[in-house]
Amino acid sequence: MPQQQSHNMGAGGDCICPKCDHRGAHRAGVPCQDNRCPHCGAKLLREGSYHDQLLQQKRQR
Numbered sequence: 868m869p870q871q872q873s874h875n876m877g878a879g880g881d882c883i884c885p886k887c888d889h890r891g892a893h894r895a896g897v898p899c900q901d902n903r904c905p906h907c908g909a910k911l912l913r914e915g916s917y918h919d920q921l922l923q924q925k926r927q928r
């Protein structure tokens with residue numbers, strides 16, 4: 868059976884909106900920052916990225 872494997876295992880993840888938690892599938896070759904949230908228009912962040920981790924830390928306080 869056909870089996871496709873990502874070239875970048877572990878680098879996957881969705882693009883998320885830092886404002887409203889909207890999730891969108893990350894498209895290869897398109898930085899999340901180039902995408903806008905369809906709900907609030909904020910720049911999206913790559914899930915698990917440095918900025919995303921900062922955001923998570925802020926929310927825990």
Ligand SMILES: [Zn+2]
Pocket residue numbers: 884885886887888889904905906907908909
């Ligand atoms: Zn949003």
